[in-house]
Amino acid sequence: MTTFDLAPGLITTRAEVAAVYGGSIHSGGIVVANESKMVFIYSDPSAGEEHGYTFDGRAQDDQFGPLYHYTGAGRVGDQQMTDRNKSLRDHAASGRSVHLFVADGKVENKGETLQRYIGQVAVDPVLPVVERHGPDREGALRRLFVFRLRPAEGALLAWTDKDNLKPATQNTIVEVPTPSQTFVPAQTKAKPKKTEQHKTAETTATIAAGVRVVKRREGQLVTAFEAHLVHLGHTVKSFQLTVEGEPDVLLPDLYDETDHVLYEAKGLTTRPNVRMAIGQLADYRRHMPDPKTLRVAVLLPSEPSPDVEKMLAAENVTLVYQTADGFEGLPVPVA
Template identity: 35%
Template structure:
């Protein structure tokens, strides 16, 4: 049953409405999955349509340290999805919604009005793109049946009370699989300002009730002597952390693209692996794979001990699933870094049989598994 919209100026999570009943509140087009309008961007997900084309929008069962994630597939029915031009306008609206001070409102189709073709949509709530990793690339099939690259947005609930419901979960994988897929440069999100540059604390739905006095922003601590409330402090800290992470990811993206160009220039066949693990809802994707030499690379935007330890763990995890008919056994694992690692880390690399490539001070790549390196495993190439 749909809720009456007469005099209504708010939609609460869990309410079911038609688009005709949603548009007076949030605006947007009567058709399409991504509908920007004023201070809002309405996102419509249809599980039946997604399943027909081999993808699922929904909550991941595996949460990270920041909480739950909802995966939402971008706009574009056939061919590679994009952020460019008119075709990519909807995807850009999602990616840059914070800079544009818009809130994302997520709906999922739950059937049709009885004896009608009009679809019903349940409101899941207000969301924001993950400020650190706003989207990932996913290989799949378009409406025309051909393989293509799809943009999968990683959405976070904008309000604490929004919790994942079992009915909206992505189904776990029936079996483990690893697919060699084309490399896609992560560029759009990192060429623009960080996704965290929008006004925060995050805005609530524009039509919701105003904050109570106790939730109002705290006065400036320096001029009034009042303490900054803990919510503002946490928001400031999370912004700093997210901005730092975004800078590192920009460096990682540029580093990976540069090294791929080196491999391609040497005539190597490069790509990545997309991995599904039985029983899990999330999809893993490696950074770079050299199919010519059977080498798996994990890139990091810094050479800190923390990043190196993470890269080692990721390589040991991914390598078990990377198999090809052309090569026997697991791939050789190599960490790709922006600069030289701490000297004592080399013994750790040797212990786990992991190589390392890094960019030297003069902008050249140095280390293992570089084309033309010879037996020494050392080479250099302009960045």
């Protein structure tokens, strides 16, 4: 049997990898090799565009370091967190390492795709997956799972500029449902951030910046507030926005179509969090339908300090916060 080491920058093929480490060469972009306790990811952004996979590539670094986005398995209908998607999300709990390849040309005189090995990665333990929406191969809009991949502990990745996410070529706005629950694996050893809705109020994760407690109140707050609005008879949704020249999408937390109000939620009532929400709302509203009549509001888990309330009022941003009996601040006043 041919043997070789997986060195970042290596150019190889799926067949060569399978011959050494196991796994199928015909099972899509996520290959689970039980023999070697590995998961191989084969990312091909150009081919993915044919199936609505426009989200693959190296994203902008965040406060925790490098980040690669990879669209999960499933070409028709909403993607499901089962089978290969679940194997990737739960790789750390299963004791499997994850290895990222990116398509890099063709084998000379053959149709086989060459694969460039980026290196060993790990699914972000706190925000493993985000939801995006795009067309399937039959043209129907559906939910996609986009995995957030970090360098594994001690790994050096062979990035190149061509691996970066491609910027949007135009401004678009797509109506989408509010995010569904995407749960973090129960136990992870991966080392490197929050999903919109979570099972528990907080979690502890080991990330590049050290061990920290990650608050998960925001997702629970959005879930409770959405249920409250629906109970009042309101129609609730969200939007997926692309901005020309920008590589990623904008995803407002919640839009109340009935009252034409856009909400940005924060899990903490601190001044920095509220300032961030004000800035996000100012950014989002420029791209929203009928922005001149759009009302904006910050959704908080409790009443903030009096001066933070004054700051919101000065910026014409309504304050809505959770109480023991429901939510204070509704209905949002007409501007």
